[in-house]
Amino acid sequence: MSTAVDSNPSSEPVMMPAPQQKRAMPGWARGMLWAVVAIGVLSTTSYLTGMNTLTSSNTAQTALRLALPILLAGLGGLWAERSGVINIGLEGMMILGTWGAAWGAYYGGVWVGLLAAIAFGALGGLLHAVATVTFNVNHIVSGVAINLLGLGVAKYLATLVFEPLSGNPRQSPPVPKFETYSATGLSDWLGGLEDAQRVVLSDVAGLVRGLITQVSPLAMIAILLVPLSYVVLWRTRFGLRLRSCGENPVAAESLGINVYGYKYSALAISGGLAGMGGASLVLLPGGADYLENQTNGRGYIGLAAMIFGNWRPGGLLGGAALFGYSDGLQLAGGGQAVLALCYAAVLLLGVIVVIQLIRRKWIAAALGVVGAGILYFIYWSNDELPRDLIPYTPHFVTIIVLAVAAQRLRPPKAIGARYRRGEGD
Template sequence: MSVMTKPAAATPKRGRKLPGWAIGMLGVAGAIALLSTTSYLTNFPQLTSSGTTQTAVRLALPILLAGLGGLWAERAGVVNIGLEGMMIMGTWGAAWAGYQWGPWAALVSAMVFGALGGLLHAIATVTFGVNHIVSGVAINLLGAGVTKYLSTLLFFPVSHNPRESPPVPKFDTYSAAGLTDWLATLENEQRVVLSDVAGILRGLLTGVSPLTMIAILLVPASYLVLWKTRFGLRLRSCGENPWAAESLGVNVYVHKYIAVIASGALAGIGGAALVLNPGQPGYLEGQTGGRGFIGLAAMIFGNWRPGGLLGGAALFGYADGLQLRSGGETVLALLYGAVILLGVLVILQLVRRKWFAAAFGIAAAVVLYFLYYSLDEIPSELTSYAPHMVTLVVLAVASQRLRMPAADGVVYRRG
C-alpha cells in the first residue's frame, strides 16, 4: 500500500533587496530633485546655493561626530545621553590647546577631553551599574560646570572674558580651483536642476578642511570596523545579548569600555569642529547649543547605522545652515517643499490602499500650504529653532521603522 504525499507548496521568490549604498544614492537624488523643484517654483535659489551647502557641511560636522559617538556606545549596549557634556569638554580642550599650539593640537586635546568624559560614563555604567540615563545627565552637568570653572581659571587672564577663549588658529582649507570655477559659472546660469546640482557640488568642494575629510572618512571607517571585523562583531554582540557573548568567551566589560571611551573621543572631536569652524573665534560658553542631543537624534533617525546617521546629520545641518544664511523667507520656502513631498507620499499610500495614512497626509499638506500662502516669512524667533523642530518631526515620522540594539541600556552583570 503506497502512501500519497502532498507536494510542498512552492515558496514565492522575493525580489532582491537593494544594497544600502544604492538606497542612499536614490535618497540623495530624490532630495536634490525635491530641493530643485522647490527652488524653481518658489524662486528661492538659496535653497541649493553653494554658500548654503558650504555652511550646512560645517554645521553638520559636529552633529555627525556626536552621532558617531552615540553609535559606538549604543551598539555596545550603553546609552550615551552624555554626548552633550563630552562635546562641551571637547570644545574647552580644543580651545586650550589650540590657541597655544595650533589646530592639530586642538584636535588631539579635544579627543582626549571627550574620551575622559566617556571613561567617567563607562566607570559609572559598566563597572558600578548606574542607570545610563542618570549617568549621562550627570556627565552633561559635570561637563558644563568643569569647563566653566576652567575657562574662568585659565582663559580669563588671557582674554579678560571668563566665557570665551583667545582666538584659536584654524586649519587651512582647500578647494578644487578649476572645477569650482566651472561649477560657479554653471550655478550662475540658473538652469533648472543643472545649476542646482552645480551649486551643491561647488559647496561640497569649496573650503574643505582636514577636519571635514577626517569626519567624512570616519563614517565608512566605523562601518568597516563595526560590521566587517571580528572585533566589531563581538562589540555589537555586547549590545544585543551580552550574556550570550560572555558564554562564547567575549570579555563584555572590555568591549563596553572601549566603545564608550571611543564614543567620548568622537564627541570631543565634534566639539573641536565647533571651535575650529572658520566662523567662530574660539571657545564660547554654551556654543554646543544642544548639538549632542541632535547628534543622538540623527543616530536614531539613521537606525543605529553609519549611512543613515550621515543622512540625518546632513538634514539637520542643512536646516541649521539655511536659517543662518537666508533667514525666515527661505525657511518658509521649505514648507512648500514639504507640501510636494507629502503629495508624493500620499500617492504612494493611495497605491498601497492605506486610506487613513493618505487622509492624514492630505490634511497635513493642506495645513502647510495654508501657512506658506498666508505668511510672508517665518519669525526669527522660530527659525533659530529650525534644527530642533526638524529633529522632532523626523523622529516622529521614522519611529515606526526603528530597531535599537536589543540590550541597549540594560545593566550588565557578569554571570
C-alpha cells in the first residue's frame, strides 16, 4: 500500500491502493497452450494439403520412439549443466550406453541391458567429472575427448566381444527387446475415429492413438523422468543445492555445500541418463541391434533440445517431441510429408507474428514474416524435397530452432566456469 499526502498539512493522509502486478502464466499452462496450437496447425495443414501422414498414428508412434533417446540425452545435459558443467560428451556417453545395452541384454535380458547401459554411461559422466571438476580441464575440450573415447572404447569392446559371436566387429548378435503394451479398447475406438477422416477429431485421435499403442516400459520410464527431474531439482533440498553450484559455487561453498560432491553426483546422473538414451536405440522394438555409430548425432540434438527448453524439463520435453516428430515424419511420409511440414511452419510463424505484433515487437514480427515467406516459397516451388536432404530433416530443425530460441535463453550463471575448492575463503 502507498500513501498520498495532500498539500494541506492539516489534511488526513489518503491511502491509495498499490498497483497489482499481472501474474505470469505458469510454465505448464504455456506448454499446454502451445501444444494445442501445434495440433491445430498440423490439423489445418493436413486438411489443406491432403497429407494425412502429418497426424497419423503411425507417425506419432514412430516419433515417440525416435524422441526417447533425444529426451533422455537432453535430461542428462540438464542435470549436468544445472550443476555448472557443460556436457558436450553426451554423444560419447550414449555410445557407451548402446554397447552396454547390447552386451547386458545378450547375456542377461533387457533389464540387465538397461542397467548396463546406465552403468557405462555413468562411467563416462564420472570421467568427465574427473577432468572438469577435479583437474579443471576446459569443459568443451573434455566433452569432445569423451565423445572420441566413447567411440573408440565401444569399437574396441565390440571387436573383442561381438566379433566372435556375430562375425562382425561393427554389429552385435540379435538381442532381446522390450515388450510393448497398448490400451486396446481405447486404441481401437481411436482407430475408428481416425479412419473416419473428420477434421480435427481424426487428427487428434491419430496422434493420441500413436502415443498409447505399443508403448514400451522404457518409454514410460523416460516420460516419468521429466516430472521427476523437475521435482528433484526444483522442489527438494538436494536439487536446490545442486542448482546453487551452477549459479554461484563460491557462495554455495560458503554455506557449507560440498560443491565437488554435487557436481560429481550430477555428472554421474547425467551419464546414466545418456546411457539410457543409448539403450533406447538398442532395446526398443523396431530399432536395430547394436551398430557402430548408431547414435548418429542424437547426443548433440539432445543438447539442442535442452537449450531450446531453456534448461527446464518441460521445455526440454517439447524440444524432444519436436525433433522426434520431424525425424519420424521423414521416415513415415518421405519428402512430400516434410514439404507439408514447411507449410505447417508457415502457419505457425503466422501465429507467432500476430503475437509479436500484439506485444509491439516489430523487429521480431518482421523476421517472422520473412521466415514465413522463405518457407512458403520452398513449399510452392517444389513438388517433393530431394531425397538426399530428407534424412537430415532433424538437423535442419535443430539449427532453425536454436536460432529462434537464442533470443530468450537464460543458462545457469556459472555454467562452464572453472572452480577450485576454497576460492570463497
